[in-house]
Amino acid sequence: MPKAIPSTPATASLPVDASSSLWSRLSSWAADNKAVAYTIGAVVVVVTGAGVVYYLNQTGDVKKLGQFPVPDSPTERAADGSARKKKKKTKKPKKEDAEKPADGAASKAAPPPPPTIEVEDELPEITEASVTQFTQEERKTYAGKLKGLGNDAYNKKNYDEAIKLYTQAILCKPDPIYYSNRAACYNAQSNWSAVIEDTTAAIALNPEYVKALNRRANAYEQTEEYSKALLDYTASCILEQFRNDNAAASVERLLKIVAETKGRKMLEGKPKRLPSPTFVTNYLQSFREKPAPEGLEDATDENTGDYYLNKGLQDIKLKTAQSYEEAAQAFEKALELGVSDQYQAFAYNMRGTFKYLKGDGADALQDVTKSIELDPNMTQSYIKRASMVLETGDKDGAEDDFNRAIAVNPEDPDIYYHRAQLHFITLEYSEAARDYQKSIDLDRDFIYSHIQLGVTQYKQGSVASSFATFRRCQKNFDKSPDVYNYYGELLLDQNKYEEAIEKFNTAIDMEKAVRPMGMNVLPLINKALAVFQSHQNYQEAEKLCKTALILDPDCDIAIATLAQLLLQQGRVSEALEYFEKAADLARTEPEIVNALSYAEATRTQLEVQEKYPQLAARMSMAGAASAAAAAGMGMPR
Template structure:
C-alpha cells in the first residue's frame, strides 16, 4: 500500500477539505456526513410511532408520525371497543406501556406479546406498534438480536416507521451488520428531513466504520496496479537523501568522468553481512568485495527508475536479490523493491522487505533511515500511529540531520491533524535543507489547514503570506501555485485563484489532479456543473489512473441525482486508490450513495435532480 505522501506531493495533497468539496457541489455538510443529501421535499407519509416512551420529535422535523398515543389516552375507538379483539389488544398494550414506564420490561414484553396474539391481522398499524413497543423493551434489556427481529416485523407492516427503523439501525450496528444499519439510518435521515442531529451523527459513525471495514476486506484481495507516472515521479522527488538514487547518480557521474564505477562510499554502504531473504525469495548474504557489473539487474532497475519505466523495477530487483552468491547491491535492491511494493499497494510484501532490511546487522544509516521513513509512513496509513511515529523517532536518533525525516513526518502529522507538530517538522526540514521547495510548500499548507480548523482569518492571511514568500523563492513550483490557489479561494478571491491554477497547469501539464482542483474552484465560484465536469473528464483523458477525478465526478453525480453512475465512479476510484485511509473514505462515499438509492426506492421517494439544498 503506497504511503500517502506520494499522492500529496504530486496531486496537491488532497486539496480542499472534504467539507469544502461538499459545499462546492451543494451537498449538505453535517458532521462530515459523506454522500447523504438533502431533498427539497419529502413525500407525505404517516409512519406509526411506538408509544412505549414519548419522545418529542425535533422542532424542524417535517415528517408526520402516526398519533398512536391516542390509543393510550382513551380515544373514542378504544373506549367503544374494549370487548372486541382489537380492544383487548389495546388493553394489553396499555398495560405493557405502564409496565415499561415503571421499568418492568419483562412484564411489558409479556403484555405486548399478548396484544400481538389477540389482535386481528387486518389491523396492521396497531400490530406494527406492538412489535415496535416490544422491541423498545428488548432494547432496555440490551438484547439487540430480539430488537432487530421485532423491528423487522414492524417495518414489514409499515416501511416508513421512523422509530422502528432507527431502533433497528442501532441494533444492527451493535450486531455488526453495518450495511443494514446504514440503510436504515439513511431512511430515517430522509424521513426526518435531515434535521435530527443525533441521527446524522449516527449515520456519520456507521458510514466511517463501514468504510473502514470494507477497505480492510478489499485490501486483502486488491489487485496490484501501478500508479500514474506523475505520482511516482513526484514521490521519488520528495526524497533528497535516498541512498538508491544517490548511489545511482554517483555511479553515473563517475562513469561519465571515466572513473571506476564502484566508489569507496558505495562499498561502505553495500558491504553488509547476512541480509536474509524477503517475500518469496530465498535467504541471501552479502559477499564482501564483489565487483559490480554494468549489466547487473539492480543497475538496470535504477535505469528504469530514472527513465520512468516503473513496471520492470520489481522484477529486476527480485533478480538481483535472488542472485547466488549475493551481490553487494542486494540491500539497495531490497529497499527499492520494498518502496515499489509500498507504491503499488502491496503492503504485506513491503513490510516484509523493509523489516528484513531493518533487521540486518551493520546496516548503513542512510539505508536504515530511508527504510524507517517508508515503514513509518506505511504504519500510519495502516492506522498504526504509535508504530509509525516510533519509526520516525528512531530515524531521528540515528541521523538527526537528515531533512527527509522531518519532511515526511511533517506530512504524516498533517494527515493526523497534528498541525503544530507538522509545522515544526517542516521548519526543521527547511533549516537542514533550505533549497528544497516541498517543505516550504507543505509548511504553508499546514498553516492554511490550521487557519481553516480554527476559523481564523488572521491565520489564513498569515498562510497566504507564507505561500507568497515561498513562490517568490520558488516561482516554478506547480504545487505551490495550486495550494496557494486553494487558500485564495477560501478568501473568496476566485479570479486570483483561477489564475494560480492556470499557472500550475502550465508548469506541470501532466498533473491531472490540478485540473480536478480547478474544477472544484469553478463549482464553488460559478455554481455551474458543466464546465467543472468537462475539466474532470479532461483530467481522466490525461491520466486514466487519476483516482481523485473519479471520486469528485462521482460526488457530482450524487448531487445530480444519478446514483447509479455515482456508484460506478466510486468503484473505479476504489480500484485505483492505494492506501487504506483513501479506500475507507471512498467506500463511505460508495455505500452512502447505495444506501440513499435503496432508501429512496424502499420509501417510494424519487431521487432529486439538480436540486438545491434546504
C-alpha cells in the same frame, strides 16, 4: 483535536494541500459535527442530530439555515382515530428499544389506569372463525379493547399474554400499530425473525411508520443484515427530518459496519498494485534526487541482479504508470537474481519503497529494516521506515527512527523535511515550520521544503508570511509548476478565484511542457474546483476532472472530486460508479473503508428513492426549500 493519521504514503512525504476537495471538506465537517449529509437536487444538505440544517455552498463553506419542524408521528395517533391532546415536549429517555412501551401504552409518568377489563366479561371468544360473525363496528371496538389489554400485559412484561392479545386485535382489525406492538413483544424476547415479519406487515399498511422502521432496522442489525438495517434507518431519518439522534447515529454506525465488512472481502485475494502515477511521482520526488550508486550504470549483463537494479532506476525516470510498474518488477527481479554486496542495502531500500507504495506495509517494513541492517549509514532507509511505522499509529517509533537518522548524518536535509511532515500531520505546526526551515538551511534548492513551509505558515494563520514565501518561490523557482499549483490552492482557499485559476492555468501549461508523458494532474483538479466554486460551472469542472482521468486513469483525487460533483447535481447513479471505482483503486483497508462508506451512503439514497418514492419527493421539496433559504440569505446556489 488532532485528526487520525491517514494510512497512505502521503502522510510523510507529499506536500499537503492547503485546501481540499468538496469531498474532504464535507466529510470532515460532517464527521466533526456528527452530522448526516444528503444530496438533494443541486445542493448538499447536512443535518445534525439536533435538527439544525446546514447548506454547503459552492465555495465549500457550511452555512446554517435553521431547523426542520418536528412532524407528528403516525404512532402518536390513537387506535380509534380520535385526536390525542398535544403533549408537552419532554426529553426522550435513553433506553434500548426493547424497553420502550408499546405504541399507545401508558408511560410510567401517567396517572394510574382504570381497573383492567377482564376479557371473559367484556369480550367474546376471538378466533379466525368467530370474527367473521361480528360487524365492522364490533370488530373495531373489540380490537381497541384488546389493544388496551395487550398494552397492560406489555407494561407488566407478560409478553406471551400481550402477544396473544395483540394477535386477537389483529384478527379483528389489521392495524399497523397492533403489528408493531406485537413486534415490540417479540423484540423483548429477542425473536428477531418475528420482529421482522410483524414490522414488515406494519410498514406495508403504513409505509411512513417510523417506529416500525426503527424496530425492523434493529432486528436486521441483530441478524447481521446490515444493508437492510441501513436502508430502514435512513428512511426513518428522512421521515423524522433527522431529529432522531439514535437513528442518525445508527446510520453512521451501520455505514461503517457495511463498509468494513465489504472492505475485508475486497482485500481477500486482492492483488497489490501501485497507485496512480501522480501519487507515485509525488512520493518519489519528496526525496532529493541522488546519483545512482557508483558503477551501477555499467551493469549491462541481463542475467544479473545489478542489471535489473539499474533498469528499475531508468524506468522511474519515465514517470508513467507502465514504467513505474516495470520498475517495481525490476527491483523484485534484482533481488531474486542477487546483487553485488555494495548494492544490497540500496536494492532492499528500493524494493521496500515500491512495496510500500503498493500498500504492502509488512513486507515493505521488512525490506527497509534489512536495508538498515546491511548499511546502518543509509539515512533514507530510516526515513522511509519512520513513514511506515507512523502509519501504524506509532508516532514515538517514527520519531525514534528520525533521531537515529540524525545521529548518522545530522546534515541530511531530507531527514528534517520528512520529520516536518510528521509534525504537520499531527497538527504540530510550530515544530513543522522549524524542521522545514532547517531543511531549507541545509539545502535551499529543494523546492518542496519552501512550498511546505508556506503551507504551514498558512495553517498557523499567518497568511501574509505564507504568501510572501510563495512569492519568493515564484521568483526563485519560476520554472516549477508545483509552485503555481500550491500557491493557487491557497488563493482558492481565500476565495480569490480568478487569481487561483490564473495560477492553475500556469501550472497546467508548465506541466504539459515539462512532463508531457507523466503530467501531474493536480492543477487540472484544482482548477475544476475553482471554476465550480466561483461560477458553479458543473460542466467545465466535470470536463477538467475527466481530462485528468484520461491522463491518469487511477488518480483517486480526480475520481473523488468527480463523484462529488455528480452527487451535487443529483446524478446519484453516476456518482455511485465513481465511488465504487475509488474503492476498487484503494490499496489499504482504511482507504477502502473510506471509499466504500461514500459508496454505501450513495447506494442507500438510490434504494430509498426506489423503495420509498414518497420520501424521494419529500427530499426534493426539502432541497428546494434549502435552496430558497440560501437565496434569501444572499448565498450562491
